Amino acid sequence: MALPGKKVCFITGGSGRLGSEVAFSLAQSGYSVFLTYNKSEEKAEETLNNILSFSPESKMAQCDVSKVPDIEEAFRFFAEHFNRLDLLITSASNFYSTTLPDVTEGEWHSLVDTNLKGTFFTMQAGAKLMTGQPFVSRIITMTDISADLVWKNFTPYTASKTAVQHITKVFAKVFAPKILVNSIAPGTVTINPEWSDGPEDELSKHIPLQRIGEPADIMEAIMFLTRSNYVTGQVITVDGGRILH
Numbered sequence: 001m002a003l004p005g006k007k008v009c010f011i012t013g014g015s016g017r018l019g020s021e022v023a024f025s026l027a028q029s030g031y032s033v034f035l036t037y038n039k040s041e042e043k044a045e046e047t048l049n050n051i052l053s054f055s056p057e058s059k060m061a062q063c064d065v066s067k068v069p070d071i072e073e074a075f076r077f078f079a080e081h082f083n084r085l086d087l088l089i090t091s092a093s094n095f096y097s098t099t100l101p102d103v104t105e106g107e108w109h110s111l112v113d114t115n116l117k118g119t120f121f122t123m124q125a126g127a128k129l130m131t132g133q134p135f136v137s138r139i140i141t142m143t144d145i146s147a148d149l150v151w152k153n154f155t156p157y158t159a160s161k162t163a164v165q166h167i168t169k170v171f172a173k174v175f176a177p178k179i180l181v182n183s184i185a186p187g188t189v190t191i192n193p194e195w196s197d198g199p200e201d202e203l204s205k206h207i208p209l210q211r212i213g214e215p216a217d218i219m220e221a222i223m224f225l226t227r228s229n230y231v232t233g234q235v236i237t238v239d240g241g242r243i244l245h
């Protein structure tokens, strides 16, 4: 059950590499955390166990965000345990390369239904709760610098992230002044085997700040957005300047 006065964060993709670090850091900084996962139950449990020492009331739930009934069920379960929602972070996402001429309907569904449809309906469910609360709350979507780049082999992924940046702005406009809605667009934070440009040292040469990102770099942006009262509808790029290259 929510503790009086303690802020609550709902985060999807809490079993992800970056998502789990964000969930843990939020618990460390004083939030009760409700995290969702899809297939990685063990990783979600490990994350929750780490969180419980800071935030014993925290909870987790399985939820395939590409299915709207799953999202509704997760929010029902959330509402049984928590009576406020201060921060929603939509981190659940699929990422893999696709060759444009050969993109299959299945790949499109798994990338776009998770990343875009899942984010949209999670935001919609979160906003329904938030609009009924007597205080300002916040939504942060997790996108990607690739939303602004033209990558040859990731079209459904980059299209989904560009569209999430768009809906971030629409939600910000529709739900102002009650909900502040922003996006964080990381560069590479952890090396993904699917990533095709080369190893970490090679990538660092293309980053003005000469290193790939760390979860702490993303957390700084998240904490800024949790404190700011006058920023909405923005995409904050956290990439060490990579997009300038």
Ligand SMILES: NC(=O)c1ccc[n+]([C@@H]2O[C@H](COP(=O)([O-])OP(=O)(O)OC[C@H]3O[C@@H](n4cnc5c(N)ncnc54)[C@H](OP(=O)(O)O)[C@@H]3O)[C@@H](O)[C@H]2O)c1
Binding pocket: 012, 013, 014, 015, 016, 017, 018, 019, 020, 036, 037, 038, 039, 040, 041, 063, 064, 065, 066, 090, 091, 092, 093, 094, 095, 114, 118, 142, 143, 144, 145, 185, 186, 187, 188, 189, 190, 191
């Ligand atoms: N890490 C980076 O370098 C980087 C760079 C740019 C942008 N980002 C963005 O930052 C966010 C977090 O990244 P990450 O490193 O944590 O990603 P990740 O390690 O690939 O994890 C992806 C997360 O999304 C969940 N997920 C995938 N499909 C799902 C579905 N259908 N329903 C519900 N959850 C689903 C996964 O859950 P299960 O494993 O439980 O299935 C997992 O928790 C993502 O939005 C990503 O696009 C990350």
